[in-house]
Amino acid sequence: MSIELKNLKKAYKDKMVVDHLSLEIDNGEFFALLGSNGAGKTTTIKMLSCMLIPTEGDAFLLGDSIITSPEAVKQNINVSPQETAVAPNLTVRENLEFIARIYGSGKEKARKMSHEMMMEFSLLDKAKTKAKTLSGGWQRRLSIAMALISKPKILFLDEPTLGLDVRARRELWKVLETLKGKVTVVLTTHYLDEAEALADRIGIMHQGRLQALGTASELKKQHSMKSLEDIFLILTEEGVK
Ligand SMILES: Nc1ncnc2c1ncn2[C@@H]1O[C@H](COP(=O)(O)OP(=O)(O)OP(=O)(O)O)[C@@H](O)[C@H]1O
Numbered sequence: 001m002s003i004e005l006k007n008l009k010k011a012y013k014d015k016m017v018v019d020h021l022s023l024e025i026d027n028g029e030f031f032a033l034l035g036s037n038g039a040g041k042t043t044t045i046k047m048l049s050c051m052l053i054p055t056e057g058d059a060f061l062l063g064d065s066i067i068t069s070p071e072a073v074k075q076n077i078n079v080s081p082q083e084t085a086v087a088p089n090l091t092v093r094e095n096l097e098f099i100a101r102i103y104g105s106g107k108e109k110a111r112k113m114s115h116e117m118m119m120e121f122s123l124l125d126k127a128k129t130k131a132k133t134l135s136g137g138w139q140r141r142l143s144i145a146m147a148l149i150s151k152p153k154i155l156f157l158d159e160p161t162l163g164l165d166v167r168a169r170r171e172l173w174k175v176l177e178t179l180k181g182k183v184t185v186v187l188t189t190h191y192l193d194e195a196e197a198l199a200d201r202i203g204i205m206h207q208g209r210l211q212a213l214g215t216a217s218e219l220k221k222q223h224s225m226k227s228l229e230d231i232f233l234i235l236t237e238e239g240v241k
Pocket of ligand 1: 012017035036037038039040041042044
């Protein structure tokens with residue numbers, strides 16, 4: 001088991017944002033969390049990545065509790081957040097080296113790891129380009145490479161293809177596909193086709209609760225519907241509890 005959520009809850013005053021979420025995600029699984037705006041996806045990811053303390057409940061990442069062992073959890077994870085994490089005035093290579101150094105690599109090792117990452121992510125010919133001059137798609141690609149340079153066992157991707165054009169999205173999908181089976185990935189997205197194309201399993205959240213869970217074909221079978229979009233619309237309708 002890679003990730004185990006046990007009755008995870010987050011409330012702001014009397015507003016329940018994540019409502020007793022329980023879920024298990026396997027090692028190497030590519031898991032997509034869907035839900036409309038405000039469903040609680042980002043809050044869930046922030047709690048799992050120890051950026052936000054739950055109001056109640058707990059989660060275990062590779063056996064470590066986010067409440068009692070956040071430092072151990074942080075050793076195994078990384079996040080590519082919604083707002084891209086790249087330093088705009090550093091080049092692609094410098095951004096990667098900077099992160100590798102933060103994670104404790106010496107100068108030579110950081111250089112070597114950055115080179116490997118640039119090869120893996122087809123960033124080599126952009127090595128000397130300042131991040132701020134890259135297109136949104138390439139910035140996001142760099143942000144994911146930066147998140148992977150620490151060799152995390154679990155990677156959280158919050159809306160990785162937000163704002164990208166169709167071609168840039170498809171290009172990024174190819175990159176994400178190469179992660180399958182190697183790293184446990186939890187991805188949030190508003191693109192249902194993205195979840196269907198990439199994820200082993202999909203969870204649909206609505207008002208802080210998990211309304212559905214399964215592979216795309218299981219969800220279609222369960223709801224006797226051909227399209228994930230129709231299922232999503234029914235499960236996330238106003239007033240549905
Ligand atoms: N610091 C905060 N104080 C009060 N309410 C908050 C705070 N942070 C988030 N919320 C509320 O929690 C709810 C869930 O937000 P969250 O960002 O987790 O949703 P989401 O599913 O990621 O949405 P989106 O798809 O729009 O990114 C929203 O109603 C949001 O307004």
